[in-house]
Amino acid sequence: MKKIPIIIDCDPGCDDTIALLLAFANDKLDIKGVTVSAGNVNIYNTSENARKLIGVFRREIKVAKGCEKPMFKTIVTAPEVHGESGLGCLILPEKNKKLEELNAVEFLAKTLKESSEKITIVITGPMTNIAVFLIAYPELKEKIEKFVIMGGSSIGGNVTPSAEFNIYVDAEAADIVFKSGVRIILCPLDVTMKAFITEKELEEIKAIGGYASEVAYGAIKNALDFYKEFYNKHEVPMHDPCTIAYLLNKNIFKGKEVFVGVELRGEFTYGETIIDYRNKFFKEKNALSLNEIDRIEFVNMIKVAVTKLKTVV
Ligand code: RIB
Ligand code: CA
Secondary structure: OOOEEEEEEEOOOHHHHHHHHHHHOOOOEEEEEEEEOOOOOOHHHHHHHHHHHHHHHOOOOOEEEOOOOOOOOOOOOOHHHHOOOOOOOOOOOOOOOOOOOOOHHHHHHHHHHHOOOOEEEEEOOOOHHHHHHHHHOHHHHHHEEEEEEEOOOOOOOOOOOOEOHHHHHOHHHHHHHHOOOOOEEEEOHHHHOOOEEEHHHHHHHHHHOOHHHHHHHHHHHHHHHHHHHHHOOOEEEOOOHHHHHHHHOHHHEEEEEEOEEEOOOOOOOOOEEEEOOOOOOOOOOOEEEEEEEOHHHHHHHHHHHHHHHOOOO
């Protein structure tokens, strides 16, 4: 079976962690590297979380630290959701996995330059690293197969009334990526809010056993506690794993080819994504925006991944 070469750009982060576990467990993916962004928490903590997760589960994968702030703004983080560390109360063991000497932008350039095939870039955090890469190495854009992005929303925001976090943190970077001309698969809140895990399913994940189930339980539980406290919800959306799930089985999703753009100048709407499902702007369509998911199959994919990683740790 031909593997799918990917690079994951992420800001772990509780749901990023589940996306990473999903990717680590599936040999359909050839993970060329993980690059780290600042978002859920600061770049030091997101890098530490990525470094330690890879040290535990897939230590051969290279991990490179990225930009510590957005292109033009000060960083906005979400410790209220992910905890100060970015992983709630989870304490990951030290396996002495080293970060790459190259920063994320240089690592992206080197990996794409040296690859004999195009690489899919999965983005589950603010897009600063990717935007800076596109500006610095325009000649390497042709080596990107597509972007699979968790970000945006047409159903209202989770940071402002209209802006989703990953876009809001660095909307200028998102604008560069949306206008890049590279094929985009977008996983906005439209679909990720439907990709939730219930308390019962969380207990089923815990019951699988093994260290991966502890990590998955700890990461999801932290996010669930936030949703319980602030939204009185007993289920928690798994935003970022939708990107990896799409690569593993796109048939569990439905979506529509659309124009996607981002607001940069609105006093109240900065970071809002325009997902033009009804083609009101008559603009060239630049993304497949997903808006339906087979949630049961999605949750099952996470359970299967946690079970497979049981043999690793
Ligand atoms: O809005 C959800 C997104 O913001 C997810 O990627 C989550 O990890 C946070 O980064
Ligand atoms: Ca994320």
